[in-house]
Amino acid sequence: MNSDYARAAESHREVDETAPDSKQITLKDPRAVLSMLEVDQVVAAKRRTHFGRQRLSLRTRVLLWCLRVYVVLMLVIVAISVVRALHPGR
Amino acid sequence: MDDSKAHLTESIGETAHPTTQSAVASPAAPELANLLTHEDVDRARDRWEVARARSKGGRFKKIANVRLLWLLVGPGVLVFLGENDAPSMLSYSADGSRFGIGFFIPFVVLTFVMGFIVQEMTVRLGAVTHRGHAELIFDRFGKFWGFFSMGDLVLGNFLTLITEFIGVRAGLGFFGVRPSIAVGGALLIVVAAITTGRYWTWERITLSLAIFNGLFIPAAILARPDWHAVGHAMVTWMPLPHGNRYEILVMILATIGATVTPWMLFFQQSAVVDKGMQPRDINAGRFDTALGALLAAVFAIAAILATTPLFHHGINAADFQGAQFAEALEPLIGHLGAALFALGIFEAGIVAAIAISTSSAYAFGEVLQTGHSLNRPLREAWPFYLTLLGSASAAAALVLLPRFPLEFVVLTVNVIAVLAMPPALAFLLLLVNDPEVMGEHVNGFWANVAGVTVTILLICAGLGFGLATVFPKWLGG
Numbered sequence: 001m002n003s004d005y006a007r008a009a010e011s012h013r014e015v016d017e018t019a020p021d022s023k024q025i026t027l028k029d030p031r032a033v034l035s036m037l038e039v040d041q042v043v044a045a046k047r048r049t050h051f052g053r054q055r056l057s058l059r060t061r062v063l064l065w066c067l068r069v070y071v072v073l074m075l076v077i078v079a080i081s082v083v084r085a086l087h088p089g090r
Numbered sequence: 091m092d093d094s095k096a097h098l099t100e101s102i103g104e105t106a107h108p109t110t111q112s113a114v115a116s117p118a119a120p121e122l123a124n125l126l127t128h129e130d131v132d133r134a135r136d137r138w139e140v141a142r143a144r145s146k147g148g149r150f151k152k153i154a155n156v157r158l159l160w161l162l163v164g165p166g167v168l169v170f171l172g173e174n175d176a177p178s179m180l181s182y183s184a185d186g187s188r189f190g191i192g193f194f195i196p197f198v199v200l201t202f203v204m205g206f207i208v209q210e211m212t213v214r215l216g217a218v219t220h221r222g223h224a225e226l227i228f229d230r231f232g233k234f235w236g237f238f239s240m241g242d243l244v245l246g247n248f249l250t251l252i253t254e255f256i257g258v259r260a261g262l263g264f265f266g267v268r269p270s271i272a273v274g275g276a277l278l279i280v281v282a283a284i285t286t287g288r289y290w291t292w293e294r295i296t297l298s299l300a301i302f303n304g305l306f307i308p309a310a311i312l313a314r315p316d317w318h319a320v321g322h323a324m325v326t327w328m329p330l331p332h333g334n335r336y337e338i339l340v341m342i343l344a345t346i347g348a349t350v351t352p353w354m355l356f357f358q359q360s361a362v363v364d365k366g367m368q369p370r371d372i373n374a375g376r377f378d379t380a381l382g383a384l385l386a387a388v389f390a391i392a393a394i395l396a397t398t399p400l401f402h403h404g405i406n407a408a409d410f411q412g413a414q415f416a417e418a419l420e421p422l423i424g425h426l427g428a429a430l431f432a433l434g435i436f437e438a439g440i441v442a443a444i445a446i447s448t449s450s451a452y453a454f455g456e457v458l459q460t461g462h463s464l465n466r467p468l469r470e471a472w473p474f475y476l477t478l479l480g481s482a483s484a485a486a487a488l489v490l491l492p493r494f495p496l497e498f499v500v501l502t503v504n505v506i507a508v509l510a511m512p513p514a515l516a517f518l519l520l521l522v523n524d525p526e527v528m529g530e531h532v533n534g535f536w537a538n539v540a541g542v543t544v545t546i547l548l549i550c551a552g553l554g555f556g557l558a559t560v561f562p563k564w565l566g567g
Contacts, residue, residue: 044125054231067516
């Protein structure tokens with residue numbers, strides 16, 4: 001990572017010398033734009049790339065399903081409690 | 091890294107893992123220049139300012155460090171002050187008016203510690219992946235789980251948005267402003283904030299509005315709280331709340347829901363991405379998040395203290411809304427204190443309406459793979475802005491309907507937020523423990539212990555609420 005930081009810092013210094021004002025960073029100077037962003041920050045790169053699907057273990061799937069059931073049950077319980085709160089007689 | 095990413099990476103002269111590299115321009119860079127957007131340019135300008143502040147040395151180093159923090163602070167403060175929204179401030183006020191100074195003061199601090207633990211993870215996720223939370227869930231877990239997650243978010247966000255406009259209406263109602271004017275004016279502020287077409291400007295406008303959450307501090311001072319009792323409560327958590335145990339449980343749940351909610355995860359991660367934060371900014375992001383949690387905790391405690399005179403005078407605030415709190419407080423803390431309280435509720439509603447509608451818009455944009463940045467002009471990202479304004483407008487319109495069950499929404503919104511949180515936290519923990527996504531920034535042991543503890547606490551709180559609702563006699567209800 002240190003070398004990455006050094007390289008990033010180097011690129012920033014390069015721009016510091018060539019572009020004394022951030023207003024000069026425009027589409028006309030893509031080098032300046034690119035030097036400020038990581039590869040994955042460029043919109044075009046993000047559009048073209050995706051993290052692949054993670055293989056979920058059986059344990060993870062069971063956990064996610066349990067949590068899903070939990071939410072649905074709890075929403076039903078919220079509905080019960082609200083009905084009770086709005087109609088105390090019931 | 092898949093083929094297309096490798097191709098793109100090669101085109102700008104890089105070969106290593108994209109999440110750790112700066113896109114240093116190479117002779118091949120102009121190839122990519124045709125693909126650059128307005129969003130890239132604005133983000134590069136923001137990064138240029140950050141790089142300039144970082145590169146300063148010598149006797150200007152300290153000033154540059156302050157400037158660096160000023161540039162990088164934003165999403166964390168916004169998310170926590172945004173979550174100090176109208177229903178949250180009303181929850182804190184209900185705590186203060188019903189139980190006075192005691193258990194709820196340290197409990198609120200605990201909830202913000204929980205909030206910091208989970209929000210810090212979103213900072214790392216956003217800074218490392220440059221992707222929003224919804225996008226990552228869809229990418230890594232597929233559409234099936236993605237749509238479930240979005241369902242929770244959309245329901246929670248929309249109900250919460252309605253309560254924000256209820257807060258706006260109630261807050262300005264204290265000053266005699268008509269509901270249609272109050273709600274319409276709030277909607278205009280939401281529109282004004284996004285017309286800048288620049289994330290940085292939007293963030294600064296919203297931050298400058300959010301800082302008025304501090305109006306609860308002078309309101310608390312005017313209530314002349316017993317500082318000795320505050321100190322005692324902070325240390326001992328005493329006195330414990332007493333009375334109907336079911337109602338106490340609901341209030342505990344609502345207080346947690348006032349601090350830890352799913353929209354915060356989605357919002358902060360997307361805002362970190364839109365701000366252009368990078369892995370080297372993670373520490374600044376942590377500072378930003380801690381600062382937000384601290385400010386929000388102080389303002390929340392101020393709301394509790396401001397309403398404790400109601401407790402001391404035995405005034406039943408069980409069904410109070412914003413304006414009613416202010417009206418009840420007026421003879422006890424004076425017109426100025428009550429007016430500050432009402433303005434605080436109004437401010438809380440406005441800032442949260444901006445943040446929550448933006449959170450929905452980010453998530454929709456990420457899922458639909460359309461432009462989803464406040465750095466984009468309207469013509470380039472109209473579905474994003476349409477979602478933002480559409481959700482805010484629909485919520486505002488519902489608040490003005492004569493027979494809309496406002497009470498129903500206010501009663502449920504914070505509780506639903508807590509109940510929807512465990513699945514959201516499960517996805518968050520899976521993502522921050524995924525080395526393919528996080529690289530070297532994967533969660534450490536203690537971060538996992540803290541994250542899992544928060545999740546278990548929320549599940550237990552939810553189960554307790556469920557059991558007490560189904561078996562009311564269990565708690566003597």
